Amino acid sequence: MAEPAYDAEGDAGAGGLRAEASGAPHARPLPEIALRAEGERVAVEIDGELDLESAEQLEHALRAALAAAVGAVDLDLAGVTFCDCAALNVLLEARERGLRQGKPVVIRSAAPVVERLLDLTGTAPLFAGTDPDPHHDDDAPVPPEDHGGEQDLRVEVVQLRRAMQTRPVIDLARGILMASFALSAQDAWRVLVDASQHTNTKLHHLAHDLVDAVEGDPPPEAVQEQVAAAVARVRSASPAGARADHVDE
Template sequence: MPEPAYTARSHTRESAAPAVSANAPAAIPPCTATMDVTPDQDRMTVTLWGELDLGSRRLLPDLHDILTLSDSGIDLRLDTVGFCDCSGVNVLLDLRSHALGQGKTVTVRSSGRAVGRLLDLTGTRELFTEGVAPESVRTEGRDTEGAGDGLHAEVGRLRRTLQTRPTIDLARGILMASFGLTPEAAWSVLVRTSQNTDTKLHDLAGDLVGTAQGGTLPEQVRRQLTAAAASLDCPP
């Protein structure tokens, strides 16, 4: 993940306040979104929770890694994104541009009210439905019928996110320590192993964290982790 850019401090005697250059990039706020990744044949399905705003740009390095590891692209499920602004749409457009450069696609398979409304207002929805049958794209929240059930489902998914994200971060730490990987490389190893073993990312992370408590990994998973780490040219 990129670190926030900080403004330079003034070195004049007249003021001790930070000097902000007109051309200095604004610091990126913390990311309030999280994601889960599931391999799906030649594509990767990415489910996002939380808010897509300026801070969600911090997800781009991981999304680019997932895109690289896929054969044909990424399918996004955005049902439980509770807030989305133009910065969030720009993140999606950045990912799409990156995909086109690799001859791949990014589609929005499902979206909630927040994302769907903004995609419609900005006229960008069709950019994420290329090659997708209209009936296979689902947009939630266009009416209030069943809203209570949708809210309960969203709360359940958000609780699951709070439980699984720390596990994924711990698993990355274990891989960093075991194979001498950078945080980015450890993420790539997790995603690649998830894809090669057809295992959900959070399940794989949980199994890996369990080894620190005396558990063992299935032989196939252990081999795939080792192979994925060995394939990366990352200095210890």
């Protein structure tokens, strides 16, 4: 995959940076990623699909944003039409890199597809971010109940590790669905999300059930039925004549 170029004179306007793909054409358009300097912060606006194919482009853009930022990196994901675990893993890695540099990576706005993924993986709080209170007195005593910062950090680390560890099994489960039902990568992801919601099962637990089935342990009958029903719902919702490798949102 070609490395994105960042053009300070691009569409982002004065002081902005623009990420654009170059090189050989892809099966579908890569997302548009615009970087814009806002004082000490850098805003990143993304429109389009975030998946395995665009993961490298996203990683390069976030690295550029962290390099340019003095303060936080603000993500505007309201224009994202699809987001999978490959993209989430890139976001988590960027957040971890930002923490090491003292530059928070914060999601300021997100499309429903992104919010659903963050909720399913329990990673939404990691990107919440809070701005310091301009009226806060640094010399004021800290109430005892506010001494939970260390515990909060530990919880964040656990959530981060869990999300990164569950990505491989989720990707395996998506591959199983693609092979079993002749689904595109996007439709296989939608089946996982749909079945997870209808069975009230965590996404990575459902993925484990599907992967275990390949090794000889069939998933519970209720899970099998919901997966089959999810496949039917996703297929019925897909536009007629859509290509096997791409389904429009």
